[in-house]
């Protein structure tokens with residue numbers, strides 16, 4: 001269960017569309033190992049979500065885990081560890097909401113990103129079962145951020161007002177109030 005090296009911005013693999021996970025891959029030792037590596041790496045890096053391309057596997061898989069004890073911001077709800085395989089996002093409320101996002105693959109930067117406030121995600125679980133989740137608020141942003149990784153999109157691509165793209169230090173100095181988020 002190794003913690004894997006993170007791929008970072010500039011690495012072409014992070015900019016590729018990840019491949020669908022074949023059903024036959026589920027239940028294999030390689031799949032179980034990959035899920036373990038995703039979780040271990042996310043936790044070791046202090047993230048609340050991670051997508052497979054971030055650890056060098058160009059597959060449509062991501063994990064999200066928001067620990068209530070680390071909920072530093074009022075809008076963050078706890079979310080128990082969930083694996084999303086072959087997820088499809090559907091916007092259910094286009095009203096935009098914005099958060100300052102960070103990313104384990106974009107070290108040292110924060111940016112203000114507006115996204116739809118509610119989405120549904122249809123996905124496959126680790127056993128191959130079809131699942132669906134509706135989310136709003138912060139969780140909806142985290143889901144969209146993670147699932148963007150599967151299409152080669154990084155949060156910096158979605159910062160419309162680049163005056164609101166900042167180093168972590170300048171984010172803390174000039175921008176942080178109630179708007180902050182930990183690194184996604």
Ligand code: ZN
Pocket residue numbers: 102103104105145146149184
């Ligand atoms: Zn990210």
